Amino acid sequence: MNDWSETEASVREALGSTDDAVVNRIALGDKRGLLFYFSSLAATEQVAAKLTQPLNERLSNGNAFESLESFRSACLGGLPHRYASDIGQAVEFTLQGDAAVVAEGESSILVVQIGGVPTRAIGEPKVQTSIFGPKEGFVESLDINISLVRRRIRNANLRFRSIRLGGGNRAKLSLAYMEGKAEEESLRELLQRVERIHSESTFDTNQLMQQLYGKKKSKLFPVMLNIERPDAAAHYILEGKIALLEDGSPYAVVAPIAFDDFFHFPEDRYMFPAAAKAVLALRYIAFIIALLLPGVYIGLANYNVEILPISLMMAIAGQRTDAPFPSVIELLLVELIFELIWEATTRMPRAVGGALTIVGALVIGQAAVEAGIITNIIIIVVAMRAVTGYVIPYDEMVFLARFLRVAFVLAAAVFGLYGVFLGIAALICYVTNLRSFHDKPYFQSGG
């Protein structure tokens, strides 16, 4: 760095002409210096408090400026810092919310962590709520999320390893695991998968998870979980699983996950054990109902009526006299309407929510039945499976059940209950052959 003005020009060029890039000339005693950062990522007051004020104090006390390191060790002892070897690297660091100081005549650049940009306050989890246990949920700030996990695992073996993704938004990830507990192979495979991501953007862990599946997306069953609760994430990490946090996402991806992890919730441990077991059984039943009920109904109503007890037979047959659609069509129709309402209610502005619910309930629940277009029994079947579908709070499994259900309905429509059982047999063959990470059997309990 012989020519100071050249250095200054190259800093400005590296930052580009953006409004939030701050480049200030500062005097370091008798040397010239340059302070630069992004005001959108590092709060200006924080820069003043952490960097410029200590500098001014030191210089005004009559100390001469010797080098960046002597200044840092004397005045910024406690602040996390690092040295960048060139301007490009320094700019890279400032993009994470740091401030960089270049001093005349020094080749390395001091980078000090600043941060301090406002984030959302820690609130209750919105999706994965629980009656018992802590009420804190992850937020969109990676630092806070790391802190939330660390506060629950005060163990020196807990590791956070930061990863930067490529692509346009250069997403910032943090890999959290327990040294010695997490399996090496899983860790390696996860890292490999992360490396394989070639995406223009990654804004959320849901998206990240899809990218982690990569070409293995054709796998029907999820092997990763999206967790909103820090206590649950901490539980999984302590179990030897690996969590992947992303800056800007209030979720953590946990891997590898086996089938029964979708039914055993970490929150269950806050409950009386017998009650937790009962709830566990309930979840399995709910999953089976969500998966099979429509198919079984079609099988019973259209093929294997002899299995129905006579009173139930009378009730169903009485409902279905003069029904305009065959039961398969009717079922698929109501399923479609339900999915449409579900999709609409998740996307609509909150203000119109009431109107939509009324339309949904009145149109489907009452008018369509009274008009004789659809029958009550179908509404019961679809409502029943809809309710049971949401006993499991993990969307991945719910989507799977939604998808597979249609297959079961089709199988029942062609082969009756026999088709449903064929489907179950095929599904069990498929799942028992499935491996999650590095050949871990997916169906293995406690996997």
Next chain:
Amino acid sequence: MIGRFGRGLLLLAACSILAGCWDYREIGDELIVTGMGIAPGKEEKYTIYIEVATTSEFVQNKRMNVSKSSVFEDDVNTLATILYKGNQGLPRHLDFTHLQLVAIDEALLRDGDLAVFDFLERSRDIRNILDVVAVKSGMVKDVLTTVYTDLTIPSYRIRDQIDQFEKQWGGDRPTHMQEFIRLTSEVGQEPVLPMLQVKNPTEESQTADFAKKQEPASYIWILGSAIFKDGKMTGILNAAESRDYFATQRSFLTTSYEVACGDDKYFNIFLNQRRKRIQVRYASGRPRLDVHLGFMARLDGIQCAGLTQSDPTTLDRVERMAEREVHKRVLGTIRKLQREYGSDIYGFGSLLRQTDYRWFKEVKDRWNKEFARADVTVTVDIGLVRSGVRSDSFLDAVEKNRKDAKD
């Protein structure tokens, strides 16, 4: 590229479009047959009565308050014809999978025409745990059309009625077709069937308006049991005799007996069977049948004075009187079967087969005759455990006052 799963899904979708789906049926387009009646035919061999449920009556918002079932009648030579020819008179496909009851005319059973059971047993739709009842000659149609005031389907009602009659009094027992066929084709026990009639059959009792009457004139009445011998119906046991018969058949039977304790005076004793031991052996060439029955009893009502005094000996007297009565009746019924019908509906023969097969083989071919000449001993043991919430009857006091007034 579609994955393996996608391909499977496409295959299914293709199946649903291309395959014929032979067994596919719409449950709403079925006529559910709940009962079937078989009687000797006028023009052809049989007259068949098909009881079909009006399913919309079982759904609240479709109910029109009409009869819950209707009966269709046709003459056929073979029962199976009705499966296919039923639509000559009925609008939708007949579904026999939920057939509850088959009522057969006494005349057919007396003729020993059991061919109808071949169809019923063979059919893949009809359940073999179907209830079979015998009906007094000419009343099959009435049995399937006489409604109760709640307008239940008559088949349901008959099943419930026989069930309850069995549970409460042991007076009859629902008989599954499977059991009837087994006993008919085996040697060692002859089958019985519940026997029904309609008391005072009227046209009006076959309409929904019947339910509006305070005093329904027509009843379905359980007559007792139809007795079979060699595949033919030979006679009828009345309800009380049926009860005496079932006392040797059913474990934990509950029933009640009326026991005479004076001149036109009775007490009623409720019995709960606790022990039952039946033995068959041969002594000097004659079969000996030993029946031992043990009951726990409750004294329900008493018309005689002096029998309920807290003195244990009077209670002993009640026990002895009840034992004598039950002994008399059970033995009498067995004797009746021996003398009048010569039909072993008790299954002594089956018991002999289990205990002494070699000897059974000897007498197998003439077992009913052996049964008829057998010596029978019946012992009854009744233990009174309760006599209601009163110990002494107020009748004792009344009796005493009357006596005092006379003096």
